[in-house]
Amino acid sequence: MAPTPDPNSMRDFYIGLTLAVSSSVFIGSSFIIKKKALIKISTYATRAGDGGYGYLKEWLWWTGFFLLSFGELFNFVAYAFAPATLVTPLGALSVLVAAVMSSYVLKEALNVLGKVGCLLCIMGSTVMVIHAPQEDAxxxxxxxxxxxxxxxxxxxxxxxxxxxxxxxxxxxxxxxxxxxxxxxxxxxxxxxxxxxxxxxxxxxxxxxxxxxxxxxxxxxxxxxxxxxxxxxxxxxxxxxxxxxxxxxxxxxxxxxxxxxxxxxxxxxxxQEWMTMDAGSVLGTLAGFATIVCGIFLLHAFKDLNMGFKDLSNITQKKENRQNSINDSSPNHVQDETTFNSNIETEALLSNAEEGRARDID
The missing domain is CATH 1.20.120 (Four Helix Bundle (Hemerythrin (Met), subunit A))
Known part of the structure; x- marks a missing residue:
């Protein structure tokens, strides 16, 4: 059984956890704010992708820049208080924040698989927080x-x-x-x-x-x-x-x-794992695997236009197709029998023609 951490270690753990989560929020939101600033700039100045530097005069871009700076600073300081095994995987929350904010701020579609991915990221992060080592050696x-x-x-x-x-x-x-x-x-x-x-x-x-x-x-x-x-x-x-x-x-x-x-x-x-029991080790690995699955769903299917209504339509179409097959099952069997008979007839005719050709030869 893992030893109980002292109060100072627990305090440092929660400070590091707060800094790591705050870092992900700042970094994830900075991406969206800077993207919105670049979209705004593209309407009246040369785009950054074309070599323009008009974004340096846009206060919205600088807001995103400072959010990113604060996020990286918080992430750096978090390593001083919490184990790297906890801080690094929680960086996935920045992807979650960016995905959710892009849906509301930039009006970019977040399909049903992306929403499932976000849920998996939250669940995996929660599991890792519960089971991660709470003190450094x-x-x-x-x-x-x-x-x-x-x-x-x-x-x-x-x-x-x-x-x-x-x-x-x-x-x-x-x-x-x-x-x-x-x-x-x-x-x-x-x-x-x-x-x-x-x-x-x-x-x-x-x-x-x-x-x-x-x-x-x-x-x-x-x-x-x-x-x-x-x-x-x-x-x-x-x-x-x-x-x-x-x-x-x-x-x-x-x-x-x-x-x-x-x-x-x-x-x-x-050697953080030396203070953890088998259940905590498995829990940490399971949380990490869950985050990986969430990140995969967010990125692999981000261009797929699919919502909950589409899933309902697919389910309804499958039910209708199954019902139509069940309703026409006698005719389906009869058609299949006729099809098989036609194949056998064609095979017999083909054999007869081949035999006639051999007789002529």
């Missing part, structure tokens, strides 16, 4: 420094460097334009290290406000360097994937690969 820079020397995590870092190096220098130039998994794998595994760096920098920030000597600790500057480097690589290959492949395909695959990589890296570095 490392709550200060000295503790984190000890864990960074763990042979398992060093092995993981070496594995990431080897795999990403082979992908970047060999597979990406040859197969990157054809196989979506090349770019996605690179930005996902490198992204897992960027999250670990963000987590470490968040812990350093929390120690700083607690009055601990952070600026003299070399780990602080290592985390800053790693965060900038890894995010640059991650965004580079994510942009390549979005440029070459369909967004509706890239988004769910990237979410699965990136979140899985973060969960693995976090489990190795912080």
């Amino acid at each position: 490392a709550n200060s820079l000295p503790e984190l420094g000890v864990r960074l020397k763990d042979p398992a995590f060093i092995t993981y870092i070496c594995l990431v460097f080897v795999v990403s190096g082979v992908m970047i220098f060999y597979y990406a130039p040859r197969y990157g334009q054809k196989n979506i998994l090349i770019y996605i794998t690179i930005c996902s595994i490198i992204g897992s290290l960027s999250v670990m760096a963000a987590k470490g920098l968040g812990i350093a920030l929390k120690d700083f406000f607690s009055g601990k000597p952070v600026l003299t600790n070399w780990l602080t500057y290592l985390f800053i360097l790693c965060l900038v480097t890894f995010i640059s690589i991650q965004m580079n290959y994510l942009n390549r994937a979005l440029d070459v492949f369909n967004t509706s395909v890239v988004t769910p695959i990237y979410y699965v690969f990136f979140t899985t990589s973060v969960i693995v890296a976090s489990a190795i570095l912080f």
